[in-house]
Amino acid sequence: MRIIFLIIFLISTSFALSIDKSWYDSTKEGLEKVYSDQTKKITSIKNSLSPEDKEQVEYQLLLLKKLQSIIKEENTFVFQNIEDISSAETYIEQVKEYIKSVDSFNSVKNEFNDNNNKMNLLEEQIEKLSNKEEIIAINSQLLYSYYKLRNIQNKSTLDEYTKYLTNFKKILLNSLENVEPNVNTNLKARLDKSFDSFNDLIKDEKRLSLSYDKAKITENDGKIKVLDLQIEQLKVDKSKLINQIVYLKIEELLPLLKEKKSTYFNLYNELQIFIGNNQANYESLTELFKYLSRERLGVTKTTFADTKQSFIDIIKFGWTEINNPIIPIGDGISILAITKFFLIFIFGFSVATFYKKRITNARTHYLRSTSIATRTMLANLGYYFLVAMTFVFGLKSVGIDLSSLTILVGALSVGIGFGLQNIVSNFISGIILIFEKSIQVGNIIEIGSGLRGKVNQINMRSSVITTFDNIDIIIPNATLIQGNVINLTFSDDVRRLHVPFGIAYGSNIEEVIHTILESLAKSNLIYIKNNLEKSPKVRMTLMGNSSIDFELLVWISENPNEDGVGSSSMSDFLIFIYNTLQENSIEMPFPQMDVHVRRKI
Numbered sequence: 001m002r003i004i005f006l007i008i009f010l011i012s013t014s015f016a017l018s019i020d021k022s023w024y025d026s027t028k029e030g031l032e033k034v035y036s037d038q039t040k041k042i043t044s045i046k047n048s049l050s051p052e053d054k055e056q057v058e059y060q061l062l063l064l065k066k067l068q069s070i071i072k073e074e075n076t077f078v079f080q081n082i083e084d085i086s087s088a089e090t091y092i093e094q095v096k097e098y099i100k101s102v103d104s105f106n107s108v109k110n111e112f113n114d115n116n117n118k119m120n121l122l123e124e125q126i127e128k129l130s131n132k133e134e135i136i137a138i139n140s141q142l143l144y145s146y147y148k149l150r151n152i153q154n155k156s157t158l159d160e161y162t163k164y165l166t167n168f169k170k171i172l173l174n175s176l177e178n179v180e181p182n183v184n185t186n187l188k189a190r191l192d193k194s195f196d197s198f199n200d201l202i203k204d205e206k207r208l209s210l211s212y213d214k215a216k217i218t219e220n221d222g223k224i225k226v227l228d229l230q231i232e233q234l235k236v237d238k239s240k241l242i243n244q245i246v247y248l249k250i251e252e253l254l255p256l257l258k259e260k261k262s263t264y265f266n267l268y269n270e271l272q273i274f275i276g277n278n279q280a281n282y283e284s285l286t287e288l289f290k291y292l293s294r295e296r297l298g299v300t301k302t303t304f305a306d307t308k309q310s311f312i313d314i315i316k317f318g319w320t321e322i323n324n325p326i327i328p329i330g331d332g333i334s335i336l337a338i339t340k341f342f343l344i345f346i347f348g349f350s351v352a353t354f355y356k357k358r359i360t361n362a363r364t365h366y367l368r369s370t371s372i373a374t375r376t377m378l379a380n381l382g383y384y385f386l387v388a389m390t391f392v393f394g395l396k397s398v399g400i401d402l403s404s405l406t407i408l409v410g411a412l413s414v415g416i417g418f419g420l421q422n423i424v425s426n427f428i429s430g431i432i433l434i435f436e437k438s439i440q441v442g443n444i445i446e447i448g449s450g451l452r453g454k455v456n457q458i459n460m461r462s463s464v465i466t467t468f469d470n471i472d473i474i475i476p477n478a479t480l481i482q483g484n485v486i487n488l489t490f491s492d493d494v495r496r497l498h499v500p501f502g503i504a505y506g507s508n509i510e511e512v513i514h515t516i517l518e519s520l521a522k523s524n525l526i527y528i529k530n531n532l533e534k535s536p537k538v539r540m541t542l543m544g545n546s547s548i549d550f551e552l553l554v555w556i557s558e559n560p561n562e563d564g565v566g567s568s569s570m571s572d573f574l575i576f577i578y579n580t581l582q583e584n585s586i587e588m589p590f591p592q593m594d595v596h597v598r599r600k601i
Contacts, residue, residue, distance in 0.1 A: 017129045017137060023145035028071045035064045035071075038138075056135045063142040070149045082168060085175035088254050092247055094175075095288070098168050102284035105161040112154040115147040122147070169288065173295050176258045187252055194245045201238050208234060242280050246271065253289070260297055268293070341394040348390025356383040376441040376458060380434060384460060422478070423461065429477035430460040439463070439480055439487060446486040447479070494528060497554050499573040502547030504587035509548070512586055513538045516552060519580045525568040528555040547589040552577065 022034060042057050049057060085091050122144045129137045208231050215223040249271045256264035268289065275282050359379040433439055439455060445465070446452040453467035463480060465473045488495055503512055516538050521529075528534045534555035542549040556567035581588055 017126050017132055019123060019126060019144060020132065020141050023067075023141050024148045031071050032068065035068050039064050053135055056139060060135065060139050060142060063139065063146060067142065067146055067149065070146070070153070073153070082171050085171070086178055087180055088251050091172070091175060091179050091254060092251055094172060095250065095285070096247070098165070098172065098288060099284050101161070101165060101168065102288075105158070105165060106284075108154050108157050108161065112151055112158060115151045115154070119144055119147050119151075169291055172288070173292055176254070176292070176296060179254060179258060187248065191245070191248050191252070194241065194248060198238075198241050198245060201234065201241060205231075205234055205238070239280075242278055246275065246280070246282060246285070249274070250285075250289075257289075257292060257296055262297075264293065264297065337397065340397045344394045344397055345390055348386060348393070352383045352386035352390070355379070355386060380458070380460070422476075425478045426461045426476045429481040430458065430462075432481060433458050433463070433477055438490070439485065443490065444488040444493075446488065447475070448484045452488075493557050494534070494555055496534075497527075497552075497556050497570060497573065499552040499554065499570060499577065500541075500549065501552070501574070501577045501581070502544065502549045502589060503581070504589040505548060507548070507586055509540065512550070512581075515584050515586070516550075516577065516580060519583075520552070520554070520576065523576055525572055525576060526556075527567055528557065531555070546591045 024031070026034070039061065042060055046054060046057050082094065082097075085094055122140055126137065126140050126144070129140070131137060132141075208227060212224070212227045212231065215227055249267065253264060253267055253271070256267065272286070275286075356379045359375055359382065439445060439458070441455050441458055443455045444452070445455060451465065451467070451473065453465040453471075453473065455463060456466045456472070457464040458477075460477075462474050462476050465475055467473065517536060520536055527536070536555075537553045538550055539553065540548060540550050552573060554573060578588075
């Protein structure tokens with residue numbers, strides 16, 4: 001399949017037309033003959049063509065006529081002589097002439113680029129054709145040749161302009177040594193007067209704008225037409241006044257440029273600001289004075305001044321951009337406001353986190369005596385309060401009116417009532433647990449599912465229970481509030497352990513009880529020994545089928561002591577009882593059943 005596509009592509013490209021250089025790439029005499037022959041050819045067949053083809057042929061004759069006129073044109077382009085420059089007034093006039101020449105150069109350059117774009121488009125169209133004798137193909141070739149010949153002339157003109165402008169700039173540069181400022185004219189007074197007139201013009205512009213809006217609202221067509229004329233005239237007057245101020249500022253710059261004073265850059269920057277504020281197009285003038293200052297004052301000073309001003313402009317532009325509203329809330333929220341919000345939130349969140357860790361792990365004298373649960377409650381309440389206050393201050397910093405959020409909160413309440421009810425339930429349950437203290441950090445609890453463990457964290461939505469197998473289980477707070485929870489260490493961490501064991505029938509019960517209690521007192525097991533009310537006891541619970549059942553009642557503490565040592569476990573006590581019974585030859589029965597067989601006679 002790929003080979004077939006390749007063959008089709010090669011066939012199609014082999015029949016595609018290319019640009020016929022014979023229409024433009026030859027001597028004048030050769031081109032004249034080509035155009036004359038083509039004119040005679042189409043003139044002879046014109047009457048036999050259809051109306052549509054005849055129209056195309058007429059267009060072709062017009063193109064041929066223009067091509068013949070182009071090759072006959074002589075390049076008689078002559079530049080204006082540059083007058084001797086001796087005064088500031090003459091210098092300004094020559095600067096204006098230079099700007100006019102640059103504008104002409106740019107006009108030719110724009111035409112050159114435009115023609116190139118048109119030739120590229122025509123080249124694509126010609127490549128899609130296959131018959132070079134078709135009228136449309138010949139017309140496209142002739143039009144391409146027209147633009148090509150025009151650009152040959154334009155290229156020659158541009159080269160001449162480049163040489164002329166380069167020479168013109170050098171003359172303006174060298175003339176700075178001989179220019180004498182106008183002593184008799186009060187330049188500052190003229191500038192002040194021009195600026196006053198400009199400010200009055202701005203006021204008139206605002207007044208006309210308001211009047212125009214009023215006329216549009218009242219649909220006064222006659223007034224609108226009058227105001228349109230006044231506005232157009234005002235634009236013309238404003239443009240003339242801007243031009244006058246610009247060249248007065250240039251006249252102010254000339255002595256500083258001649259004497260190579262650094263204050264030149266300050267005035268030059270003021271001129272640039274004025275031009276930028278009024279959106280005036282003086283790019284060629286700006287480029288000229290950059291060249292003059294670079295050559296006259298030195299590259300280093302000019303570059304430093306440009307860099308400094310560019311840096312200031314970048315800062316101003318950046319400051320303006322980050323203050324521009326990008327989110328349409330209230331008066332608008334800018335990038336700076338968003339940055340302030342995140343900085344405030346990060347700072348507040350960091351303070352809240354530091355506070356929570358400091359209170360939770362407090363070892364200071366005023367918190368040392370408090371329980372872990374109390375410290376956890378203080379840490380959580382303070383943490384969430386600081387986060388909430390940070391969020392409020394953050395919203396205020398970006399200019400959001402918190403009262404306007406009431407509508408949003410009202411709308412969200414519906415969602416909270418339906419979709420978020422479990423989250424809100426757990427959140428409220430967490431607050432209840434913190435204040436009620438029925439379950440606290442450090443408590444050992446057992447919930448209805450048989451899960452037993454130690455409470456490690458009580459958060460706003462859920463709590464973390466660590467089992468005795470060191471497995472962390474996250475339980476929603478609502479489960480702890482709504483379900484049955486056994487708190488083994490609610491009021492006290494001491495509880496009684498029931499250790500079951502059995503002995504064989506025929507054993508001495510009093511001796512067994514005495515042996516167990518005496519051996520327990522001598523053992524290394526850890527339990528509560530010094531409290532008479534919580535002293536160990538052994539009691540018989542059942543006379544079973546195979547054994548006499550007892551249980552050892554011993555009080556233990558669920559939490560470790562100050563040395564970090566916890567009470568003995570059920571396993572420890574069972575091992576102790578087994579070893580004690582073995583050592584004292586007290587028989588431990590096995591399950592047994594006697595079967596009596598009776599035979600009937």
